[in-house]
Amino acid sequence: MLEKPRASSPIRVLVAKPGLDGHDRGAKVIARALRDAGMEVIYTGLRQTPEQIVSAALEEDVEFIGLSILSGAHVAIVPRLMGLLNKKNMSDIQVVLGGIIPESDVESMKKHGVAAVFPPGTPIESIRKFLSENRHENRL
16 A cells, blocks of 8 residues: 655644743644644643754654744754754754744844744744645655
8 A cells, every 4th residue: 555645644743842931822822723724733842852852853753843932042942953853864854933032043043944933923824834835845
């Protein structure tokens, strides 16, 4: 029996809340909205380390990792997470970042490999559209 190509299957997204920030309402809203849009969403819960996030992404075979960071820790967390993804040959997983990310840090985050940054107030439809339009069709 032949497997369906990934392009026809639901997009798989891991939503993670790294660092010590304990505010996860926004992450839960995004996770639910993406699920309601037909995506398969795995929510890791609060206080995840980059290592835990990468491990979960590998186990769950996701296409995207969505990080929600409100604490300013993106400066330390994103480079570590991107380094781990590269080290484990998982650079085909796209990382998107949401939360309180100063405009002055957006370009730096993209230089580290973040595919998109979604500041507070971004319409959920914009996030859904980005994920839908930017999935790697060659991941089977």
